[in-house]
Amino acid sequence: MPSSPPTVEAARPAISLVATLYRSRAFLPRFLDECQAALRSRAGDDFEIVLVNDGSPDDSLAYALSRRADVPGLVVVDLSRNFGHHAAIQAGLSVARGEHVWLIDADLEVAPAVLPELHDKLLSSGADLVFGYQERRKGGWFEQASGALFWRLLNRLSDTAVPENVLTERVMSRRFVQSLLSLGDRSLFLGGMMSWTGYLQIGMPIAKSQREGASTYTLAKRLQLMTTAVSSFSAKPLTAMFPAGLTITLLAFGYALYLVLRKLIWGDALLGFTSLMALGALSLGVLTTGLGLLGIYLGKVYTQVQARPTFIIRDLHR
Structure with a gap:
């Protein structure tokens, strides 16, 4: 009986562009047009284009699927x-097959036209990222102040230096993406993971505009990200x-000891009672904070030991 011919792996595209979708419907028509123009300028x-639907409550998924007929190479990942x-970014990177991978947010705060410049820098410098x-930083005083505080605290506490004010937008080599996906972290902070991965990494300044409409990245999410970032890359706390x-x-x-001596020498029975109570409250606060820190790190260990996937792909439309 003749043996079946070996399967031939589909050729890798020159470039994969990865973006995530969450309340992104209003941006998608212009975003897809600008992405195609940027990609064709470097790869014909x-x-x-890999779009990852991260459980978006609007019709981003339906619109993305409808564009597969007229956008060549459009891949839709539905979580x-x-x-x-x-x-969601990790899911997109795991699906992307390109020799080089472009990463960008779909909200058009950064125009896709900047990605070819990052790509040229990657090729000319020999860097992998x-x-x-x-x-x-863009935005008002609170956004600028909170962002600056985030990066200062992170790099002060972290054992891995992460560039300040780093953006989602970046260009990566295939080997860098594979190394990043091999890390196996369950609590994800991609900025730190990318810095920890190593290779030659180069930064380029990018102007970022103000998003149209309210940001989906709330203060609570920022605080959660900071907790994840610090606890993932440092034991200093x-x-x-x-x-x-x-x-x-x-x-x-x-x-x-001072109060005992005062009692023995001068007979001051209640000396320092208020201060002693304040010191006791301070001690209790330090103890409670310490237990909270232990809880954060034990929670991360629990999550890591569970070994649940960081995402589940419901449908893949390629």
Whole structure:
């Protein structure tokens, strides 16, 4: 009986562009047009566009599927629910087949036309990652101040240096993407994961415009991201608990000794009662904070040990 011919793997496109969809319907017509123009300027028709529907509540998925008839190489990944921005990006990277991968948000705060510039920099420098960053954060004073505080705290506490004000927009080599996907983190902070992966990485300044409509990245999500980022890339909050606890203990012991001596020498029965209560409250606050930190790290261990996938693909339309 003759053996069946070996299967031939489909040739990789030159470039894969990956973007996630969440309340993105209003941006998609212009976004897809600009992406095609940017891709054709560097790869002709040898490209694919991977759109990941991250449980979007609007009709982003339906519109993306309707455009498969007239957008060549459009791949639509439909996740089973909303897993979050970073998990959706990871899903898109796992599906992308290109020799080079372009990553961009679909909200048009950054125009797809900047990606060819990042691509040229990647080729001319021999780097495996070229990322965009803001020289000056957009938005009002609160957004600028909170963003600056986020990056300062992250790099002060983290063992992995992450470029400040880094953007989603970046261009990557195939080997970089494969290395990134091999990390196996369950609590995702892609900025830190990309920095930790290594290789030659170069940043380029990019101007970012204000999004039309309200941002889907709320303050609560930013705080959650910061907690994930710090606890994923540093044990410093845990190790800082010991000197903090030791200092409080020594202060409490010293103050108690002082009160005993005052009692024995001068008979001051209630001296320092208010201060002692304040010191006790401070000690309780430090203890509670320490237990909270332990809970965060134990929660991450629990999540990692569960080994659940960071995303589930319901349908893949290629």
